Amino acid sequence: xxxxxxxxxxxxxxxxxxxxxxxxxxxxxxxxxxxxxxxxxxxxxxxxxxxxxxxxxxxxxxxxxxxxxxxxxxxxxxxxxxxxxxxxxxxxxxxxxxxxxxxxxxxxxxxxxxxxxxxxxxxxxxxxxxxxxxxxxxxxxxxxxxxxxxxxxxxxxxxxxxxxxxxxxxxxxxxxxxxxxxxxxxxxxxxxxxxxxxxxxxxxxxxxxxxxxxxxxxxxxxxxxxxxxx
Numbered sequence: 001x002x003x004x005x006x007x008x009x010x011x012x013x014x015x016x017x018x019x020x021x022x023x024x025x026x027x028x029x030x031x032x033x034x035x036x037x038x039x040x041x042x043x044x045x046x047x048x049x050x051x052x053x054x055x056x057x058x059x060x061x062x063x064x065x066x067x068x069x070x071x072x073x074x075x076x077x078x079x080x081x082x083x084x085x086x087x088x089x090x091x092x093x094x095x096x097x098x099x100x101x102x103x104x105x106x107x108x109x110x111x112x113x114x115x116x117x118x119x120x121x122x123x124x125x126x127x128x129x130x131x132x133x134x135x136x137x138x139x140x141x142x143x144x145x146x147x148x149x150x151x152x153x154x155x156x157x158x159x160x161x162x163x164x165x166x167x168x169x170x171x172x173x174x175x176x177x178x179x180x181x182x183x184x185x186x187x188x189x190x191x192x193x194x195x196x197x198x199x200x201x202x203x204x205x206x207x208x209x210x211x212x213x214x215x216x217x218x219x220x221x222x223x224x225x226x227x228x229x230x
Contacts, residue, residue, distance in 0.1 A: 054095045079097045
């Protein structure tokens with residue numbers, strides 16, 4: 001197994017201690033770029049070694065692929081996919097990476113015993129209060145839950161404390177920059193008139209495909225502004 005960075009190991013130990021203390025739904029916050037997937041991968045590895053079955057739950061295919069690749073590359077853990085025409089029920093592989101959109105379907109979810117997973121890891125956990133996530137989490141109501149996010153404040157201003165009973169560990173961007181795990185942030189204003197009024201919003205986030213299409217006509221202008229200021 002890869003040697004974790006000090007803060008990643010601290011987070012891993014804090015999560016396990018929190019569960020042992022009886023806080024079974026706990027949230028960990030780590031800045032983008034600091035290795036959230038490595039942190040929850042280390043936790044998943046511990047759970048597998050304890051003989052548990054683990055579900056890693058996310059809302060898009062990119063996150064599922066990232067989790068699956070990281071668990072194999074870093075920890076040597078194979079995963080099985082629960083999404084669309086791929087099914088995990090009955091697999092000998094102990095870690096499932098699952099699409100919340102697929103799992104929340106009533107007929108699909110009903111096939112799983114309530115105690116099928118002993119641990120659930122929610123990637124991008126600021127989405128965890130949505131009805132689709134809650135349907136899955138409530139079905140597996142005896143499982144320990146770890147929420148991982150870089151942005152604990154939801155766009156709709158709902159408090160994640162409504163579901164999670166503790167915040168285990170936090171590694172903010174300011175500390176990551178100070179400890180040289182992230183580069184200092186440099187901001188630059190680009191004079192741009194951009195209309196995103198027609199871009200859809202879901203769970204407080206802009207629809208990624210639509211926002212990309214809205215930005216595309218302006219990319220050359222943005223690049224030129226950045227080049228002229230470098």
